[in-house]
Amino acid sequence: MSLNNIFQFLVPKDKKFFPLFEQATQNLVLLAQTLHEAVNAPKPEREAYFKKIEELEAVIEQVTHNTNLELSRNFITPFDREDIHALISAIDNVAGYLYGASNRMKLYQVEKISKSIRKMTEITLEGTQLIQIAVSDLKDMKKLHNIADVCKKLYKLEAKSDSVFDKAVADIFENETDVKNIIKYKEVLSALETAADKCKGVANVLESIAVKHS
Template identity: 75%
Template sequence: MSLNNIFQFLVPKDKKFFPLFEQASSSLILLAQTLHEAVNAPKSEREEYYKKIEDLEARIEEITHQTNLELSRNFITPFDREDIHSLITSIDNVAGNLYGAASRMKLYHVDKITKSIRKLTEINLEACQNIDVAVRELRNFKNIKNITDACARINKLENKSDNVYDKAVAELFENETDAKNIIKYKEVLSVLESATDKCKSAASVLEQISVKHS
């Protein structure tokens, strides 16, 4: 048995951090799913989705705040303190970008939703689902491969997102003549692509944690 495994055996079962991680990752799925539903909904119904996205982003911010409070209060943690901070911050960053995309679509009156926007929200939803898969394996580290496999899928999705974004921007410059439309659509596409980048950052943190406990 490695030193890490012995330490994990001796540390009391965590009742604070793991539930907070799982609340954050499950809320992240809901946020990504709501955004994907919003871009597939009629224009008249999107306002309701945007409000729900705002509420979910605020909930994840509160979970992040609570996690950092617990870090300051607890001497014993289930794994390295900096990894706990990095993990919850990376999830919060994904939520912030997804909310940012929804906010821009609302503020800029992006009424005509393109196939590329829909595809990027779909990719982000799948990436968030994989973050949740990996997060739920952190409780006991019995299935490290499930974490690494989920992270590998996220990395592939990030590459896919880059390709969708590059093609969408190229088509935008080629076909759109209104400068205002170019600016607002490129902004939305950029934030959605950045959200997938943040998913990749979360995967890197999860991989780092899994390596330390393998």
Template identity: 50%
Template structure:
């Protein structure tokens, strides 16, 4: 190994990690927007197209997560603790996975009715993705700590709203829906959507941990 290679190994790779995190969180917005359109359109062809788009965006997210983990292995010095880099990358990847899982279930279960709870949870997911991206974009300098903390507060509030929507929706399913198959299908979809909001909160918690350690 050359002296230059050894030197590069010890140089902090801020130029690597932060752009990758911003790409990952920006990709979540793509996923959230596609999901939101999916649950608001009645065009079956468009639904199929959007479901495929969501799958493609999820694969993009997987690639970015893989790149982040590769950079951790290649670099001795990182912009913040390795466990926090891993936790944040994993939380972002989990959000993408559950958005994709929600859309896939809608297609597999042949769900065409856009129910209000499904729409509301999708809107909350998009809101969480937007707030998360806003916070992630401030990580590179930590000068606008208030932007990050405010985004985390909004994500926590969003997750609380999602819990209420989910619980109310499931209660209504059991009370008013007579078709047992539909109850199972919608409960599975609602659960995946609600879990996506939980993962947004997990990512926000990691951001708050990074702030405590580095502010």
């Protein structure tokens, strides 16, 4: 048994940080799902979805704040303090860019939602669901191999997102003649592509934690 595993055995079961991680990931999945529903809804119905997304992003920001407060109050943590901070910050980053995509659609009054935007919200939704699974597996350090498998899927999703983004941007410049629309679509797509990249950022943190405790 490694020193890390011995330490984990001796440390009391965490009752503070994992509930916060679970709250963050549950709301992250709900945010991504709401965004995916928004882009598949008629334009008059989108406003309600956008408002819900804003509320969910605020909840995740508060969870991030609460996690950092707990770090300042607690000497004993389930794993390295810097990794806890990195993980909750990475989750918050995903939420921030998904909200950014939603906000751009609202502010720029994007009327027609392209297939590529729908595809990218589908990719980010799958990414957040994988993040939720991996974070849940952190509670049981015997499931570290599961985390590695999820991280591989997240890396593949990010590569898929890059491909969809590149093709979508090329299509915009080839087929769209209105400069305003070019800017609108590119801004929304860029935010979604960055959100997928931030999902990969969560995978990087999770993989680092798994390696330290393997």
